[in-house]
Amino acid sequence: MPAGWIAKEIMNLRPVLLLSAAFAASGPLQANPQLAQQRACMACHTVDKKVVGPSYKDVAAKYAGQAGAADKLAEKIVKGGVGVWGAVPMPANPKVSPAEAKQLAEWILSLK
Numbered sequence: 001m002p003a004g005w006i007a008k009e010i011m012n013l014r015p016v017l018l019l020s021a022a023f024a025a026s027g028p029l030q031a032n033p034q035l036a037q038q039r040a041c042m043a044c045h046t047v048d049k050k051v052v053g054p055s056y057k058d059v060a061a062k063y064a065g066q067a068g069a070a071d072k073l074a075e076k077i078v079k080g081g082v083g084v085w086g087a088v089p090m091p092a093n094p095k096v097s098p099a100e101a102k103q104l105a106e107w108i109l110s111l112k
């Protein structure tokens with residue numbers, strides 16, 4: 001088998017290898033940003049800029065030190081709501097399980 005063929009195969013595989021390396025390197029700590037992507041939260045939110053909804057850092061700052069904030073936000077993530085940040089409502093996210101919502105809320109509150 002000519003060496004050139006192998007080099008070509010490696011080049012073809014490179015994007016796949018890079019992708020798996022990226023996932024392996026991110027590990028469990030990145031699970032919540034990935035979950036936020038998968039659940040389309042990032043269509044309306046970013047970590048540090050207001051888009052349709054408030055930035056997650058603003059949310060974290062607003063609720064810093066408040067007891068029960070994670071549960072309150074988890075419920076709002078699932079059911080949606082309006083009036084805390086303005087007149088634009090967050091629609092309900094019924095595909096997000098309560099456990100996922102809690103994870104997302106805790107991740108958001110941990111941002112600084």
Ligand code: HEC
Nearest residue numbers: 039041044052053081082083084085086088089090093104
């Ligand atoms: C269609 C746009 C949209 C999507 C999708 C969306 N949000 Fe929101 N989100 C908003 C808006 C708008 C608000 C502000 C609501 C308000 O003022 O009460 C908000 C508010 C929030 C808040 C703050 C709630 C509060 O009461 O202070 C959190 C936390 C949040 N979103 C998390 C999420 C998560 C997690 C997801 C994904 C499961 C998500 N959002 C998906 C638009 C969206």
